[in-house]
Amino acid sequence: MFELSKQFRFDAAHTLDRVIETETSRRIHGHSYRAEVFVRGLPDPTTGMVVDLGLLQRTMEGARDALDHRFLDEINDLGPATMENLSRWIWNRLSPVIGNLHKVTVYRDSSGEACSYWGEEVVA
Numbered sequence: 226m227f228e229l230s231k232q233f234r235f236d237a238a239h240t241l242d243r244v245i246e247t248e249t250s251r252r253i254h255g256h257s258y259r260a261e262v263f264v265r266g267l268p269d270p271t272t273g274m275v276v277d278l279g280l281l282q283r284t285m286e287g288a289r290d291a292l293d294h295r296f297l298d299e300i301n302d303l304g305p306a307t308m309e310n311l312s313r314w315i316w317n318r319l320s321p322v323i324g325n326l327h328k329v330t331v332y333r334d335s336s337g338e339a340c341s342y343w344g345e346e347v348v349a
């Protein structure tokens with residue numbers, strides 16, 4: 226089994242309704258995010274690749290364009306702009322093209338936070 230990963234960064238603004246820190250969270254503010262996409266599988270015997278990194282790059286670029294320098298509250302199919310919803314949104318965007326997608330992790334490095342999504346089918 227092999228695992229390939231590739232990352233992209235995006236900066237975006239959002240608001241959040243929370244039960245703590247309500248005032249600062251409801252104010253429009255921004256974060257720098259890093260997303261890491263993991264693909265698992267065996268290399269195709271002909272190409273020697275688990276996935277062509279060029280295809281991964283192209284697909285990730287579409288997701289990055291839709292998120293970078295955006296107001297995340299305006300992305301209709303995202304829901305509240307949490308790291309949970311961002312990791313799932315990126316997964317949903319990539320998975321139709323990247324068949325052996327394994328995990329999507331979204332990081333907020335400035336605060337040491339990360340959230341990973343493995344798709345709906347995974348049970349503990």
Ligand SMILES: Nc1nc2c(c(=O)[nH]1)N=C([C@H](O)[C@H](O)COP(=O)(O)OP(=O)(O)OP(=O)(O)O)CN2
Pocket residue numbers: 241250254255256257306307308309333335336
């Ligand atoms: N389970 C989650 N909890 C919270 C999330 C989330 O995505 N999932 N997000 C937030 C907010 O985005 C909040 O703005 C983050 O607050 P904080 O980490 O204090 O961010 P700061 O603006 O102080 O830090 P930066 O370094 O500017 O990112 C809260 N909870």
Ligand SMILES: [Zn+2]
Pocket residue numbers: 239241254255256
């Ligand atoms: Zn925030």
